[in-house]
Amino acid sequence: MNKLTVKAKNSQDVMQPLKASVTPLEEKLMELFSASEKSFLAEEAMEERISALVEDFLYAKTASTDIDLELIIQEFTENKIPALPADVGNYIDDLAQTLVAHSIHTSSPRYIGHMTSALPYFVRPIAKLLIAMNQNLVKMETAKVLTPCERQTLAMMHRLIYDFSEDFYNQHIQKNDSTLGIVVTGGTLANITALWCARNASLGPKNNFSGIEKEGLYAALEFYGYKGMVIIGSSLMHYSFEKAAGLLGIGDRNLLKVPTDSHHRMDLAALRQTVAECRDRNLHILAIIGVAGSTDSGSIDPLPEIAAIAQSANAHFHVDAAWGGPVLFSERHRHKLAGIQLADSVTIDGHKQMYLPMGIGMVLFRNPQIAKVIEKNAPYTVRKDSIDLGKRSLEGSRSGASLFLQAALNIIGHQGYEFLIDAGIHKTQHLANLIRENPAFELLLEPEINLLLYRYIPETFREKAAKKQLTEADNYFINEFNERLQEAQRQAGDTFVSRTTVQNTCYGKTIPIVAFRVVLANPLTTEADISFVLNDQLKIAAKLSLTIANSDRCDEVNYAVY
Numbered sequence: 001m002n003k004l005t006v007k008a009k010n011s012q013d014v015m016q017p018l019k020a021s022v023t024p025l026e027e028k029l030m031e032l033f034s035a036s037e038k039s040f041l042a043e044e045a046m047e048e049r050i051s052a053l054v055e056d057f058l059y060a061k062t063a064s065t066d067i068d069l070e071l072i073i074q075e076f077t078e079n080k081i082p083a084l085p086a087d088v089g090n091y092i093d094d095l096a097q098t099l100v101a102h103s104i105h106t107s108s109p110r111y112i113g114h115m116t117s118a119l120p121y122f123v124r125p126i127a128k129l130l131i132a133m134n135q136n137l138v139k140m141e142t143a144k145v146l147t148p149c150e151r152q153t154l155a156m157m158h159r160l161i162y163d164f165s166e167d168f169y170n171q172h173i174q175k176n177d178s179t180l181g182i183v184v185t186g187g188t189l190a191n192i193t194a195l196w197c198a199r200n201a202s203l204g205p206k207n208n209f210s211g212i213e214k215e216g217l218y219a220a221l222e223f224y225g226y227k228g229m230v231i232i233g234s235s236l237m238h239y240s241f242e243k244a245a246g247l248l249g250i251g252d253r254n255l256l257k258v259p260t261d262s263h264h265r266m267d268l269a270a271l272r273q274t275v276a277e278c279r280d281r282n283l284h285i286l287a288i289i290g291v292a293g294s295t296d297s298g299s300i301d302p303l304p305e306i307a308a309i310a311q312s313a314n315a316h317f318h319v320d321a322a323w324g325g326p327v328l329f330s331e332r333h334r335h336k337l338a339g340i341q342l343a344d345s346v347t348i349d350g351h352k353q354m355y356l357p358m359g360i361g362m363v364l365f366r367n368p369q370i371a372k373v374i375e376k377n378a379p380y381t382v383r384k385d386s387i388d389l390g391k392r393s394l395e396g397s398r399s400g401a402s403l404f405l406q407a408a409l410n411i412i413g414h415q416g417y418e419f420l421i422d423a424g425i426h427k428t429q430h431l432a433n434l435i436r437e438n439p440a441f442e443l444l445l446e447p448e449i450n451l452l453l454y455r456y457i458p459e460t461f462r463e464k465a466a467k468k469q470l471t472e473a474d475n476y477f478i479n480e481f482n483e484r485l486q487e488a489q490r491q492a493g494d495t496f497v498s499r500t501t502v503q504n505t506c507y508g509k510t511i512p513i514v515a516f517r518v519v520l521a522n523p524l525t526t527e528a529d530i531s532f533v534l535n536d537q538l539k540i541a542a543k544l545s546l547t548i549a550n551s552d553r554c555d556e557v558n559y560a561v562y
Contacts, residue, residue, distance in 0.1 A: 113498030138390030187322035233289030264299035293324020298451030303339030
């Protein structure tokens, strides 16, 4: 027996008592973490169970189940962490019954009320790959390949918007000094990041002043001689700008909301007046916001004119294209976003019309140097000369979710996205035509892209509605009816449209109108599905009208008895 064999034998003898002392808890935990044959077999069994759940979930045509929300809440009242590890199979069974069974079917072709849609199948296996790799894009040392991959993906999106020269992208795509864009978890953080950059750039270091990032807002305004700072946008800008105003020390009162015209676009005359008033009051106009696809109605602001006003006011021009940005893929419709290339920064959400999972947003910058003003460094990571993405990001640790976008740009391609955008807008026009042809419905705004606002008109009011002669009292009753109709439709769960309240309609700017809000982006939604949704509303409305009529008769009887 040679020395090597003896050493191995002795090592086995030494290890033997330790193996015998392993507790069931430790063995269970090691099984969860180890890359062993046993763990892979357990994972396969778990994946088979989950695959069956996924298949059943994605095949569903209904929008949701009709279970009462209170019953769901009662299933989630336990607040003690379990003492011992649960059996994985039992946990999945419980998940299937309590969570999956009653979750919203956002991929259903008859769920057309929010900016959430069906996903391409390839994102599911890529999600498994990303989770297994567990890369962290805060620094190169935890994402050696995904870091340059994300930079490449952002360059593709930057080119979609700005379309600069080949030399420009060759120079900046992988240069550590340059930032063509930043991937974040959603449009809210993208908008906040854009305004953070704008704030620091406009009130940066000068002479003996170290800049707002170091010395604070009060000192910056005092040094630059301003009496305050404002952000200007339309009344339909996203509520994330309220968050930005609070986080950046500007305050909600200094988020100035300009009214919109009858097409829900920013009123340019009102914008010019607001800018002039701010200058007269010696207020620093941090940014002017243009909206390219409002959350309420899909409206697009007049971007070229806003860009010119922003330039004249020496203000950062930011375009929130979280929803409408992908319209740039369409040769037929991209003119609707004319002027977006003049923006200093642009927000796009990948988890909206890019058909990606939740948590993929981005902000793109016209000037690849602007993000330097928010750079942070640390000695153990995101060092000054590194290519680490975390040094110019509001977030620190972050997943490689941008790989979903990189995959989609390659697998779907420019022409694939063009087809999807064109199809969504075509379906929206089809729905608008159906509404125009049916006196039971009223189209409230001509759709610009693929969001549409309409409402149901009870039979008593249809003649007046056709002549646009409804009174404020009439509209109040119709509003209440539509609220109850939308709630009943949501509870039934067969179909779904969302609801909003708009004030700028043919009935004037002061009368609030409750509207059904439809989003037609799901590639699976057919014209037959659209008709099904409308017919479902008509059936529910008929039952609701009967219920109200019977209730009124009961009230009349009770009043007579009284």
